[in-house]
Amino acid sequence: MSKSPRKFVWYELLTTAPAAAESFYHNVIGWSAQDSGVPGVAYTILHADATPIGGLMALPEAALKMGARPGWIGYVGVEDVDAEAEAFTKAGGVIHKAPADIPGVGRFAVVGDPQGAALTLFKAASDAEPAPVPRGAPGHIGWRELHAIDREAAFAFYADRFGWTKGDAMDMGPMGVYQLFKAGGDEAIGGMMTKLEAMPVPFWLYYFNVAGIDAAAKAVEAAGGQILNGPHEVPGGDFILQGLDPQGAMFALVGPRG
Missing domain, CATH: 3.10.180.10 (2,3-Dihydroxybiphenyl 1,2-Dioxygenase, domain 1)
Structure with a gap:
């Protein structure tokens, strides 16, 4: 480890x-x-x-x-x-x-x-550490999410390789358990879940912070992107959406209503 x-x-x-x-x-x-x-x-x-x-x-x-x-x-x-x-x-x-x-x-x-x-x-090449960023700061990365074939096996692998630990686990009904994980510190930095059958391969999805999710959703469509899911509320009060950029790369956004 x-x-x-x-x-x-x-x-x-x-x-x-x-x-x-x-x-x-x-x-x-x-x-x-x-x-x-x-x-x-x-x-x-x-x-x-x-x-x-x-x-x-x-x-x-x-x-x-x-x-x-x-x-x-x-x-x-x-x-x-x-x-x-x-x-x-x-x-x-x-x-x-x-x-x-x-x-x-x-x-x-x-x-x-x-x-x-x-x-x-x-x-x-440098040992310099980046300055800490306030939670939710616009433009920074707010969440990391693994869509795995087998969530438990994936978590065991990353716990062994990277020293990650479990946070809360949320029962999402037919979608299974959503397992939060930590990389040191008290706050979870991401979550893991077993991917939906419709998703052909496992992947990591990254959520970028925005100042207002509604304005960001309009901007996605105006700029030629596609919204796949959301915006909808998640535990903690933030709202998320998942989408595709015009070239087909999947991304996600997180932020307050507005």
Whole structure:
């Protein structure tokens, strides 16, 4: 088990139309964008106010030919990318992209858990910690949600690999149990559930904070996105929606009514 709970540290969109995707998320969430400045790499940094929260890049042609589709992927901070990637495979997972360096930024590997949900393992070149962000701050990530083939088996895997612990569990009736999880601290940072049969593969879904869910829902549709579910209220009083951006990447929003 990891010595301390591992946390999500970055979020990345791989898309077929970077400029259009940048415009969509600016209109819906308010992110600003800036080129990464990494030589030879077309990579855009997304900011909530002045804070970088994630990145955006074109989905590689080789990945498209192998059937990959636009989507978001989360980065989890680890102490040793190579060792953690190897541990994923020993526990039944896979390595999609072998460990590699990003000059001046850090080392990463793209992996899949034993049920097929993808994540990126990351070790930053700098040990600097980001400043804490108030809960619900617009533009930041408010929730992380795993839609697994087997929720209990998925939680056991991540508890062992990342040191995550269980929070409350909510009975959602025919949809099963929704298990909250923590990465240190008292507050849950996400939830896990057994995916609906209609969903073809397991995946991680990320919820971005907005100042008002109703205004954001209108912005999604005005910018060419599609709302799949919501807005509806969740425990705690916030409202959520799930949708597709114009390129087909699934995303979710969370915030108060308004």
